[in-house]
Amino acid sequence: MASLKKVLLPTQASFMIAKRFRGKINIQRPRKPHFERQLLIDLSKPKYGTPKYLLPDAALCDRGEKKYAREIDNPFERILANECLNWFNTSKMVIFLHVNAISMEDKMPVFAALSKNNMHLRCYGKKIVSMATTGTRYEAVNHLFTSHQNIIFGQPENVAKMFKIMKKAPQLVIMAGIIQDRLMSKNELLEYSQMQNIDVARSQLCAVLDSAGSSLVRQLSLGQQALVGHLEKHVELQSASSKEPQDSTKSEPESTKTEPESTS
Template structure:
């Protein structure tokens, strides 16, 4: 046996494994990973957790109109609606504009110019406007609020000339109509109203006309009396001249 097994070779041979690193050829897609093997997919499907379905509320069986009905009962909307109603009740001039595409900076500049003339630019949603004017005498203005809009309030109805002068420089604001002293006016009627004189000027013209009529009537009534007085005055002066002439002649004699 000694001659069969060489002495230079060990009895137990150890083998050292060789490691070789290989790079994956394809690029791993994280968003769309490769589907797992069929057996693994079955295991994943079986081990998938299942949660009980939450019970459905009563609102899930309501219609869209019934679900949105509660939005009208919003306390904040009621506060804003009362504010709109207060503006309508205490404003002698209300102008409604259709608002086209406009930047916030331009709206701010227009609001500042209007505020200097005691004109207040406001903007509200159509639901709030409807809630504010429903069942009131202002309900006729509701069809003007189907699109983007803005409202201008003023306690002085004579500011309509300044309003038209300022908004004429802003083509994005289109005048639709307004309310002047609780009277609904169209765009043409508002422009015609702006060309009318102020209330004080109209009152002064009326007083002047009445005074002229009264003075003319008094003048006509006193015409005959004045003529009679003038005739008597001339006659009296003629008599005085005759008497003075007689006196002079007597003195000479």
């Protein structure tokens, strides 16, 4: 039975045998590698050019010619640029943000709150914004971009709500904004958010204009009303003076009638 187990289950010998170096390895003067290893080392050895401080002046002169890198036309970038320009044209409120270090867990509630209030948070790079705004009335905003930055698109009546939402994420700093084709700073945006609704302001303006018009009409008609009043008073006085002689004539015949009766 034991011989059968040895035949069926032979012990496998290991292919790797640990070998211990009897002597110490010299790190300062290592042994040269064998030929194949040395060949791989020579093939993979990097080759550096001559340093600039060793080159002659003739090699460093570019003869005033500037070499520009060839720009590759990317269709996807053009699609993003058209989308960005469409947001600029359809939104009357555009807010530019400076983004500090923030995690997506902190940024997601802000994105959801802005979407609920009909505002959209988008992220575009400097190249995309430059392609979208070059040659348009929004070309001045290129100075606000240095890398990828966030932009809020919406309507002017939601400015106050936007400031309340942005208080939840201090990592998003408001730099400037465009309200109805006018570039404003952060302080001007705060003043605009504290203003009343445009419909209320229009009603107040209409009331002021109506009061000015009514006061002008009243002042113009004041002389006419005074003249009419004086004429009515004059007519009343004339009618009163004409009635007095008639009363006196009526009273004289009555007195003559009473005198004969007294003599009889």
